[in-house]
Amino acid sequence: MSAAAAPTPDRLLRLPDVLQRIPIAKSEWWKGVKSGKYPAPVKLGPRTTCWRASEIDKLIASL
Numbered sequence: 635m636s637a638a639a640a641p642t643p644d645r646l647l648r649l650p651d652v653l654q655r656i657p658i659a660k661s662e663w664w665k666g667v668k669s670g671k672y673p674a675p676v677k678l679g680p681r682t683t684c685w686r687a688s689e690i691d692k693l694i695a696s697l
Contacts, residue, residue, distance in 0.1 A: 644686045644687055644688050645686075645687040646676060646678075646684035646685070646686060646687070647684060647685050647686075647687050647690060648683075648684055649663070649683065649685075652685055652690055655690060655694060656690070656693070656694065656697075672693060673685055673686065673689035673690065673693060
């Protein structure tokens with residue numbers, strides 16, 4: 635019996651990492667998140683926000 639391959643966990647990127655890949659101002663990024671233009675964040679805690687690397691890669695590919 636072969637074990638099913640477990641899906642690889644998606645890397646999480648903090649905002650500075652996202653803005654290195656998509657060079658825009660922080661305020662413009664948050665406006666885009668609020669309007670739905672950019673991916674929704676993943677909240678890890680009250681002061682910790684991340685984005686899935688796969689969603690950022692898809693966004694870059696669509697630009």
